[in-house]
Amino acid sequence: DGVMYNNEDIIPGAVETIKWLRDQCIPFLFVTNTTRMNTAAIARHMNGLGIRSVPDEIISPPGAAAAYMKQHQFTSYHLLAHQELNIAFKDLEETDDRPNVVIVGDLGDILTFERIDFAFRLLMAGADLLALHKDRFWQTEQGPRMDTGAMVTALEYASGKTATVVGKPERPFFDMAIKTLGLPPNQVVMIGDSIETDIGGAQRAGIEAILVRTGNYQFLSESESGVIPDHMIDSIADLPVLFS
Amino acid sequence: DGVMYNNEDIIPGAVETIKWLRDQCIPFLFVTNTTRMNTAAIARHMNGLGIRSVPDEIISPPGAAAAYMKQHQFTSYHLLAHQELNIAFKDLEETDDRPNVVIVGDLGDILTFERIDFAFRLLMAGADLLALHKDRFWQTEQGPRMDTGAMVTALEYASGKTATVVGKPERPFFDMAIKTLGLPPNQVVMIGDSIETDIGGAQRAGIEAILVRTGNYQFLSESESGVIPDHMIDSIADLPVLFS
Known part of the structure; x- marks a missing residue:
């Protein structure tokens, strides 16, 4: 993008x-x-615009997060991001019950206080914080919009934890x-x-x-x-x- | 509390x-x-619990924010907090159109991405950031809940601005x-x-x-x-x- x-x-x-x-x-x-889509959806989007591409040609933060988790022997996660990203974590357990890590990506309009507060409580109960990226904002035709980094920072501040950032x-x-x-x-x-x-x-x-x-x-x-x-x-x- | x-x-x-x-x-x-209620509602709540009290006996962040605004010749504001707090700012103009300041307090369950993103865009357009307080979390019977300070920090990070904090x-x-x-x-x-x-x-x-x-x-x-x-x-x- x-x-x-x-x-x-x-x-x-x-x-x-x-x-x-x-x-x-x-x-x-x-x-x-980009964490609004998984690599398959990004490839579809690019093909729709005329750019021939396949998912394996795309490196995005969810794949890097899965690699980081395996490297650190983390086996379970809670996803505070678009649900379709979970395809990148298919060898790992998605759970709301004491996950090893909370993974934060873009939720855009579907972000609610309940969802971020739930993630906060998982952090307070011991989960690590994994940020797909920490970008401040992104540009749209309607002007800048707040990006994932803001919510990562909110969770860091409330929980007292420091996020591991995986993206650019x-x-x-x-x-x-x-x-x-x-x-x-x-x-x-x-x-x-x-x-x-x-x-x-x-x-x-x-x-x-x-x-x-x-x-x-x-x-x-x-x-x-x-x-x-x-x-x-x-x-x-x-x-x-x-x-x- | x-x-x-x-x-x-x-x-x-x-x-x-x-x-x-x-x-x-x-x-x-x-x-x-407390920024979930105005001073009248806090007094009502305490009277309901048997503690005799009147609003003038209560010092809470909205009154301090109004005093700060007058002291700094700010005349208009956008409220990212429970709407009933606006009674503390009755001499000042509430507006969504280039306000002098964005005031952030507790919204709890009614906080949406759209509301915080709207506040972010007002900050990017020039508004100052005024935090009613910057508490990390508060305790409930269900455990800790994320508090206003987290959203203040999110807005600071995304906008690059530093909030003026008025509460304890x-x-x-x-x-x-x-x-x-x-x-x-x-x-x-x-x-x-x-x-x-x-x-x-x-x-x-x-x-x-x-x-x-x-x-x-x-x-x-x-x-x-x-x-x-x-x-x-x-x-x-x-x-x-x-x-x-």
């Missing part, structure tokens, strides 16, 4: 750039913080993407629209990063973050020209 | 202690962070209570059940503080806060004995 499309609108040239990558046999992944800009998330590509970091480049989340995160993970002037770009000041992209292009459409 | 009564249950001896204070002509105020343990709130009593601080004592909010706040405002072992007391560890009460009593029932 913001690089390939803005919600329901394809970024002009995105379809052609993906086709060019496939024609050139350049391996790529879509690395997103966290280094393990980029490391997972690089490992999935099977390439050395110096042969990988990140393309993103968020100066801190995409560009800063990628650079800290040891890969170059290209900022596109679409999506979040227009809303965030580069100067504030102190992050300097390795390259800047107007949009994903200009990627083939930059490479040549 | 927690000193005079626990929700619907009077603390044994509370009625007699208030009667004793009136008989002795000792001036007193009820100083509460903030010093201006205790100063307002002391000024209302019209007594020098060395003739005033605070009685509370929260080691940090009541006792710590009172002591920093220069008055002695008595911790009661009712309400929040059972849930909070004194040792963690580093605050040492000037006196401790089992409950408000023991106040006359302590005084004599």
Whole structure:
């Protein structure tokens, strides 16, 4: 979102750039913080916009959260996020009864006080807090909307616990993407629209990063973050020209 | 709540202690962070439990917020709290159109994502953030429930703004209570059940503080806060004995 499309609108040239990558046999992944849909739904959404893609080409926070849980021998979870995300945790037990972790993602309009308060009580009873990401807000045509990071912070404050964050800009998330590509970091480049989340995160993970002037770009000041992209292009459409 | 009564249950001896204070002509105020009711409703609630009281004897955050707004020449507000609190702001304009401040209090079960997201957008459009208090949670018979401080923190994180907090343990709130009593601080004592909010706040405002072992007391560890009460009593029932 913001690089390939803005919600329901394809970024002009995105379809052609993906086709060019496939024609050139350049391996790529879509690395997103989206937690409103699972990877199958994201692939469907992109295919609907004309971008040919399959779920395995998409790295999103639920998969990283499942990997984190297995690595730390966590076996059960409560999901404070869209229910369809549970497909990423299919080897783990979903429960409301003393889960190991509470996983927080985007709930949007269906978030109620009861749901967040229930998650708070699970934390007070001993669960760990796992945040799919900690973004402050996201841009819509109607202006900024509060994002998952706000609810993560609310739960941290009330419970006194500190969340483990799995999505961008966290280094393990980029490391997972690089490992999935099977390439050395110096042969990988990140393309993103968020100066801190995409560009800063990628650079800290040891890969170059290209900022596109679409999506979040227009809303965030580069100067504030102190992050300097390795390259800047107007949009994903200009990627083939930059490479040549 | 927690000193005079626990929700619907009077603390044994509370009625007699208030009667004793009136008989002795000792001036007193009820100083509460409650934002689920306005002062008229709190007085009604206490009268219903047998504690004779009038709204003017109650100092609660909405009145302090109104005083803060006037002091800073703010004229308009949006209320993210129970609607009945607006009686405290009757000289000020309630509006959804670019208010000077967003006031955050307890909404409990009626809090929706849309309401908090709307408040977030007002903050992004320029409003200041005014928190009636920043308590983490409150105790119920069903266990702890997330309190206003969590939503204040969510709005701070998403908007990048820092809230001005008006309730306990903030010093201006205790100063307002002391000024209302019209007594020098060395003739005033605070009685509370929260080691940090009541006792710590009172002591920093220069008055002695008595911790009661009712309400929040059972849930909070004194040792963690580093605050040492000037006196401790089992409950408000023991106040006359302590005084004599």
